[in-house]
Amino acid sequence: MMLTHDILIVGGGLTGLRAAVGLCDKFNVGLISKVYPVRSHSIAAQGGINASLANNPDGRDDTWEKHTFDTVKGSDYLGDQDAIEIMCKEAPGIVYEMEHWGCPFSRFPDGTIAQRPFGGGGFPRTCFSADVTGHSLLNTLYERAVYKKVKIYPEWFVTSLCVEDGQCHGVIVLDIKSGELIPVRAKVTVFGTGGYGRVYRNSTNALINTGSGIGMAYKAGVPLKDMEFVQFHPTTLIGTNILMTEGCRGEGGYLLNNKGERFMQKYAPTAMELAPRDIVSRCIMTEIEEGRGFEHPLGTYIELDLRHLGKKKIIERLPGIRSICMDFIGIDPVKKPIPIMPSQHYSMGGIDVNEKGASPIKGFYAAGECACVSVHGANRLGGNSLLDTIVFGKLAARAIEEELPKDKLKPKEKPLLSLKAQVEKKINKLTQAGGERPYKLAADLGAVMSEKVGVFRTKKEIAQALDEVKKIKERYINVSVSSADPHMNYELHNAIELEYMLEVAHTIVLGALLREESRGAHFRRDFPKRNDKKWLKHTIAKMGKKGDPLISCKQVKITNYQPMERKY
């Protein structure tokens, strides 16, 4: 069996759904997702989405230009300014569009969409739906997809991307329920496969965020960009690392050390708790390293105190946070501070694409967290990622609509069939008994990444991490799973994804080793300053002939904003 679509979208998160909704009227579109779309990680976004609507009485003179400046500065000048301008200009339009499609945004007393302050923003421009903004947006887009009758293949797991002669031909899919391998041919393939958080042991991301899409594209020869930039969110619940949204601080929450001090005063006297994430994460780690954290069997922590906001505000604006705290750590934030620590949160780097979502490979597009345009540069601002997914999902769709009729792409069957045979062989090998089980390698990988390629980095530790990743890659050759039946075999999926996780990790580590400066989320203790002369550029990772990544550089696009020192 071979399935054919004009356009194949992989990913049922905000990116994939937005692209599908934009294209389904004119083309034969299929959308594949390894989980039901509403189970995608986008559902978990809490805090909100940025747009210069200027609805907030304290932000009446907000404009898209100011949003652009905050984003450029937040990116530590690594973001491409032309792309950031496009995103910020589109922002109000897409927020209104989502509202017209039914998104239940929270409201101001005048009936307009409510906006709150977020880290790194000069204005209160984060639109939200209580503290379940991702849930509201994703449901709205899914509803729209149902309305538009988008053809969806839920619980289909993509195992590989098919690229030959500089052109993308489609993907190979494993139907999770039947266990069947199906080649899917398409003129255009779009990835909206999300981030790679689970490459780290401590991550706020869903369990399904393995970054397999990024690894798959890389293995098929698509370059990756800026992989060393990994965001660590300052406030995640100890133990499970479930996110405590920046909205907690946006609504006025404090960070306290074991002396009861609001320590952000020392580091960012103006922005305080609302300094950008990279900075707050480093401040928390410093407090902990210098002995001002609290001890707990689950790890050393800092307190996020919401008590002074009062019960009413907490229940109205942060109900999800309150129930997570009660369910997962038995604490009511109305009565007690929340124990938090920084952990991996967001993938700034990803598949190298332009502002149309187009990669260097013909017929292959990517957008959202799996892609790197780059609009987030070295550090993403809170509320800009939901924006990124919908804006670039939409713009990719628009570009495809224009290009597809012109391009006359003819995807071929032959490369798909030979790739399918390769996948079959691989699955056969994985299902041979006797090797190491995949979870052990995944656990070792997560530990190495969290411990050695984290908030603070040094040459020595990164070099060790590189060694260890290579060793785990060697062990991978002998991995095997318990059952040879591909039907409902989640362990087999894990084993297949593990290969891609290892590739992703390899590019992160190598990028981190080479970049001898500190910029945004990438902080080298041995090179604590930003070095614009040498490093105001993107790193590009391509898989070399022997399977190791080759790193090259690409210029950053600067339009109006010359790099300055970042102070908050």
Add this chain to the structure above:
Amino acid sequence: MISDTYTFKILRYDAKEPKKEPCFASYKIKVIPGLTVLAMLLRIRDEIDGTLSFRSSCRSAICGSCAMVINGKIDLACRTQVAVFETDTIILEPLPNFEVIKDLVVDMTPFWDMYEKIQPYLIRKSSEPEKEIYQSEKNRKKIDQFVNCILCACCYGACPVLNRDGNYAGPAAMAKLQRFSLDSRDERSAETLETFNSEEGVWGCDTVFRCIEACPKDVRPTDGIVGLRKTLLKNKAKDIWRSIKR
């Protein structure tokens, strides 16, 4: 006293091999305090039995993947602490009122079919304003509880009417219908509600509130159903009034 070694008894079945009766498999595993049922399931699959099937994604009670029966109670595995039970045996079974695909994974097709049937999207007739459609805080609040539904189907599994009659639309779909019907921006016609003016729709419910008990997100589907009944009755009264006047 409860030891730190727990026994998980999991009902296993594979629809691909219908001849093999469902049966419980037991797994013994050490539990650290604070861990959830989902965390233990992941460990069992990783460390003991790689063939075990269950769904999971967010591990934070927001994606709706992991509904199942835990020691007789329907809940999300990811938000249930192992330690809340006064026993060291945890029994896990798939969500009722669905066909099992394998182990704890059920076929959600009927649930999604009902969801799609209620036209789960904002229906507008007026032209869109340039900016947002205004909505008062009060009107936004009206839909709040229904907006919070994560489509986990805990309610669907708990509903006694669905147990008798698979054609009943079920609590989640009705709650979703009310989410749109109550939205001040929605302009669906009275006829779209009429489709559910039947025993397979709003009148099928026995109002025994099992769905409310089962919902992990404090949605009250029965409120939705009762609200829809009122709207339907009001619409009918209006029709009668109109025909009298005519």
